[in-house]
Amino acid sequence: MYSRHSGLQEGTGNSATRIEIGTSMTGTANRPNIDHAEIRFLIEKNADGIIVVDEMGIVLFANPAAEQIFGRSSDSLIGSPIGIPFVAGEMTEIAIHKPGGDQIDAEIRVVETVWDHRPARLASLRDISGRRAMEERLRHSAKMEAVGRLTAGIAHDFNNHLTVVLGNLESAMRRSTSADPSLRRALENASRGAQQAAVLTERLLAFARRKPLEPRLISPEDLLSRMSDLLQRTLGEKINVQANIAVDLWRIEVDPTELEAAILNLAVNARDAMPLGGKLILEAANVEVADADRSIADGEIADGPHVVISVIDSGMGMTPEVLNHVFEPFFTTKNDGRGTGLGLSQVYGFVRQSGGHVSLASQPNAGTTVKIFLPAATPSRLPSSQMEQTKQEAPRQLPVARPGETILVVEDEDDVRNYTVSSLRELGYLVHEAADAVTALSILQREPGIALLFTDLGLPGEMDGKSLGDQAQSIHPSLRVLITTAYAAGALVHEGRLDRGVELLNKPFSFSALAGRVRELLDSNLANEHAGARVLVVEDEPLLHAFVTDMLAEWGLSADVAGNFREAVAKIRADGDGLVGAIVDLGLPDRPGDELVAEIRTLHPDMPIILATGYADAGVRGRFADVGRLQILTKPFNAMDLLTALQGVGVHASPVQ
Amino acid sequence: MPSVASRDGLMQGEASVAELVLRLYIAGNSAGSRRAEQNLHDLRALLDNQAWRIEIIDVMRRPELAEQAGIIATPTLSCEHSGRPRRIVGDLSDKKRVLEFLGIETGDDP
Structure with a gap:
């Protein structure tokens, strides 16, 4: 193919041309004696595209790298009126439009030269599309990270307040059984409002990848078949739901409730994108992600076996501008109040927290495809006995204390601590309280009868709830430790899951959740560590x-x-x-x-x-x-x-x- | 500022070529496209020139026009004369050279 570059190929008759280039570029009299073959070699092998353009803006020469960048052969480039490249300063950026519509961002540098005894310009072009895309990805992930931190911070503080609000409302309702019905109604409405706020903070935490997940080893086929049945029933007659789920899907280790929520969120978006009806396809397949496949998912996906779950719709699609923002919390195109702007945020947060990746492809009027890549579970990591279906919890009577059971509550927020202490006392427990870890430890030394330490994760001073728990258990090995937090910070969650042995009760917690969890922990010990002691x-x-x-x-x-x-x-x-x-x-x-x-x-x-x-x-x-x-x-x-x-x-x- | 000579030159240009059609081919909303557009408008304002007809063509929206004109890079400014158009590629920030290209003499740097 080099033979096409005639300007550099021919014999001595044309040699002046190329020498001229050398002269103009170095501008010195004592340049080394380079022969034409070497110059040709340098230009042909140059990684940057090189073109020579005459005074009328017509291309006179293009090297192989330039052919690559323009997506055109040098034959078709030579003679084409690209225009005179003008660069103010060292370089500028231009966009190159390839045949077929692809576009490349290129840096262009220009030197004036002489070609065939006439003034010309030599332009070198460097493809910076990859760098641009990388910068864009970095910028995007930095933005998501910052939004995530802000979101998590707000949700954390909000959960503390909600604990107090919800707890006191529950307490007021318990005491107002014989009170004025209008008072009860007001309390119930207030409770409902506070519960909705709690749902909101939970979603925010899901986006911020701070929602503690309960991963289980699941077979995605079962879950997806259930979901496709559900979607068929709920999306309405206008939407034709098709399921295309491969058999023998690898198992994945995820929180099944969150996965269902993610698929449901995607399906609701798909439905809203198809107001006149259309087709929704739920697909699942095994894929082996290798380096070469990275482009399918922005290059942020780990190598190895993945289960890819796709939700494909034939709806109105999205513009690139919209695509750029879809994962941000509260970003919604549904201005009529149908959307919360938190659906895709949940999908994003959940999938990233589960070690996976979301890719989104969409074009206006051509539909949207969302792919969720979830890493396949390593078979040796979890025995299949841990595989569980999601359990439905039956309503039950509130479990109360056995006589003498004593709990130490450690919480620095006075309101939260007061509520927790009074709730536990109401359940019949003897309660000690402390506002920080040092006080807590001295109480634990003094009171060997404490059966359970209920502590906030974030405590003032150097010791957090987790270290307090560890230290307390080294004093009293049989002490149960229950940690509460408005979000599971890094101290408890590693690779998106709770550390083994950490018992967690998320804020805001209700009276009944507190009662249930405390009882469960106090009762669990015999079955575990003291069994047969x-x-x-x-x-x-x-x-x-x-x-x-x-x-x-x-x-x-x-x-x-x-x-x-x-x-x-x-x-x-x-x-x-x-x-x-x-x-x-x-x-x-x-x-x-x-x-x-x-x-x-x-x-x-x-x-x-x-x-x-x-x-x-x-x-x-x-x-x-x-x-x-x-x-x-x-x-x-x-x-x-x-x-x-x-x-x-x-x-x-x-x-x- | 362009010198008086440049204004004269422009007037002559205006007289000889009834209307100068400048087509600026850009690609979407990229930084380079916006810079080129701004620079072109600045030049026109600088010259206080009403005789230019400026057409902005977004090759993303009108790929067929780019195809017809053989535009393979953007931003490209095409100066449409009778016969073969003359073109420059770049964001037009080198205003002196752009004016030279348009046949407008300047006494000093704009």
């Missing part, structure tokens, strides 16, 4: 240790029985770390129980101890008042007394369900 029972009276053993078994704990001081010490020395606590009778046959208490404290300073005694007078209580994590259990005691005592020292026992 051993408690040392030091008791010489067989009937009594049989009763204690039975009770412990009912609560999921096993008893390790010792009949006297010597046996007890031997067991503690053998496997003290395996014991979650000790129940010690004060009157033992060989040595007094209080000596055993001292011995246990020497060997295991933190082991919870219940000292059972038939004569818990002031003297006995005084003797043990300074011993931490010790409860005195007065004989006779019943199951409930024992349970309370166990919980009092931080051994979590509750009836196995």
Whole structure:
């Protein structure tokens, strides 16, 4: 193909032409002696497009890179009236229009030269479309990031206020059962308004990728078939819904509720884009994303297997200007009040938070295609037993406290803390409160009976709720920790999901959600970490240790029985770390129980101890008042007394369900 | 400012060519297109010249006109005379050269 560039190819007869170029470019007398073949090589191989244009603006020469940029052969370029390139300063930018309508942004630099003894201009052109697109993407993602931060900040503060509003409204309604019906109605309306505000903040958090997701390993086929049935029924007769779902789709690990919401949001947009009816296609397929495919999704998608879910409509489409803004919260083209401007924001936030990518292609009057790329789940990462369908929660009675259950509430916002404390007290819990982590820790040291720490994530001072929880659990390993936050910040969410072992209650939370979550956590422990945990029972009276053993078994704990001081010490020395606590009778046959208490404290300073005694007078209580994590259990005691005592020292026992 | 000579030149131009048709081909709303358009209007204002007929053609909206005229880059200013049109490519910020191209002599830099 080089043979076409005749101006540089021919023999010595034409050589003056090219020497002239060299002269004009270097402008020195002592330029190196370059032969024509080398100049030709340099120009032909130059990555920049080079064209020579005469004084009338007619192209005289074009190199291969210029052919590439113009999308035309040099034969067709030579002789065409492109025009004289005028550049003020070093360079300027022009747009090159290729045959077929594609456009390239190019930087152009021009030097004056002589070609065939006549003045001419040599223009070098550099394709900057890729750089432009990259800059545009960076600018766009920086903008989305900034909008996201702003959104998350507003939603966070709003959720704190809503917690107070909703909580107090609920409380007022509970107290106004016999009140004036118009007062009740007013309270109900206020509650509804506040709940709608809570829905709004939740959507904002979804956009800002701060909504805590509950990813589950799901088979997308099931979910998509359900969705296509639903869409068929709900979109109306004018919309023809087609499902085109590949079999054997890879499993994905996403929050199914959010995925359904995303598809529904896309379908609603599609419907609104087709007021006169049309076709909606829901497609799903497996794709292996490799480097080469990056262009399909703006180059921000990770390599590897993905499930791509497409929602395609035959509607009115969007202009490039609209496309540029569609993911922004509150951006809507539905000016008649149908849209909230939060539908695509949810899709964007959810998909990005799930490690995927959204691509959107649309042309006015040609319809819109939205593709959601979700990474396929690695089979080894999650056992299939964790695969679940979304559960419907049945309404239930509010679960209340068992006697003596104690909770520490840590929250710096006075209103939120007051509401939380009064709600928990209303449920029957004993409640301690603190406004910061340092106070909380000192309360935890002082009160070993605290069963649950309910803390805000954001706390004043150096320690946040997560670190407070970690530190508290290192003091009381059996302490349950429930964290509340107006959004799941980075401390809890990694790669879009909650850290293992972190229990979260989102703000704003309702009275019933608080009740349910606290109860669930307090009840969950036996099934998990304390299941089968051993408690040392030091008791010489067989009937009594049989009763204690039975009770412990009912609560999921096993008893390790010792009949006297010597046996007890031997067991503690053998496997003290395996014991979650000790129940010690004060009157033992060989040595007094209080000596055993001292011995246990020497060997295991933190082991919870219940000292059972038939004569818990002031003297006995005084003797043990300074011993931490010790409860005195007065004989006779019943199951409930024992349970309370166990919980009092931080051994979590509750009836196995 | 253009010198008096340039005004004279313009008057002569006006007399000899009844109307100078300047077609500016641009592409959408890009920065380069807007700059070229602005520069052309500035030039006309500078010369206080009513004899130019300026046509702005957006090749995105009227691709067929660009095709007919053989426009392969934008912005392009095409000066339509009888016979072959003369063209310049760029955003027209080098005003002195643009005036020279249009056959308008300037005594100093505009």
